[in-house]
Amino acid sequence: MVTTRFAPSPNGSLHLGHAFSAVTAHDLAQAAQGRFLLRIEDIDGARSRPELAEEFRADLAWLGLEWREVAPQSARLDSYAAAAARLRAEGLLYPCTCTRAEIAASATRAGPEGPVYPGTCKGRPVRDVAGGEGAPVAWRLDVAAALERTGPLEWVDALAGRQAVDPARLGDVVLVRKNEPASYHLAATLDDAADGVTLVTRGRDLFAATHVHRLLQALLDLPVPTWHHHPLLIEDATGTKLAKRRHSPSLADRRRAGEDGAAIAAALRRQRFPAGISLG
Structure with a gap:
């Protein structure tokens, strides 16, 4: 259906x-x-x-x-926490304390959602990134490591046709925000799967985000819908x-x-x- x-x-x-x-x-x-x-x-x-x-x-x-x-x-907060915990346990998330201003100042390229995160916190020990117990951190997806895990992927847009997954254009996106339970990328992907959505209908401004969402579906063993970016x-x-x-x-x-x-x-x-x- x-x-x-x-x-x-x-x-x-x-x-x-x-x-x-x-x-x-x-x-x-x-x-x-x-x-x-x-x-x-x-x-x-x-x-x-x-x-x-x-x-x-x-x-x-x-x-x-x-x-x-x-x-x-x-x-649905429990489902977001469980998915983040799974990705974290698999070594696919890393903590980040960078602010938007810091990212804008250090980014070397722009993507569809603004300055692309340059990986400042990537590879640093968690204790160094966290800045002390209880300090707010965001958790970012290590896109390169994730793609090594999944291999090449595709997704299909009803209007634009078949697309090769290329999430690198957005960089290592945030999946768990500093003071909120999940980012749009993680929450919407989990919710669409839970709700049985087979045709994800949304605006063209979210076309690039679908590369990340398709990657998350592969990592979390979720069903793959068709998209319709109007x-x-x-x-x-x-x-x-x-x-x-x-x-x-x-x-x-x-x-x-x-x-x-x-x-x-x-x-x-x-x-x-x-x-x-x-x-x-």
Whole structure:
């Protein structure tokens, strides 16, 4: 059975870009007589606002979508800890105390997610990296060691076709964050497997992350889905994607203003967007 999902984080209201992603995932599942899931990704520390989850449900209903909700990430912490412990025991994770500013200052190249970590803490004894008992550390995936373990891998995007796994473009990514139970890479990969997602539907901005996720699936013996990385909605004036941090108009504001959610969903399906917004 085809199973898709929409997995928003409750750290800001949804906007039209989220609506486009949700409608795409919903319709792909519906066309295959499959399942469309809602998963709330609520482990973003103090930025996660529980009240927004109810707003998200109201937004999806307003768009005319039907879904089955699965457990939020906050109910899955044991699975993240177990996976991290397994990778750590296999020598595939190492601790890191570097700050974003330090990484930006020392990085020699940029990747899809910003400056690529140069491996400052890699190979150092854990006691030297940790900086004392109880000091917060992130745990990074040793990508080179992981690839030696798995050998060559591939993954398939429904739009872009077959891809050879190349996680080195992101460097040794963080899997366990300093003050939070897991990074997006680890949590989303485990959650999709647990929820039986067979078609991971998300924006093109996460295309490069899939190389890491496919590697994690091989390391943790997880099932391998197909991916569908859809185009992003962008603001024509700036060429940047719609985003919460840029205060793009929210679905909740449109809903409360009396706009027709079903009509908006239909327009998104026809790729008809408000003035100043297009696909990119």
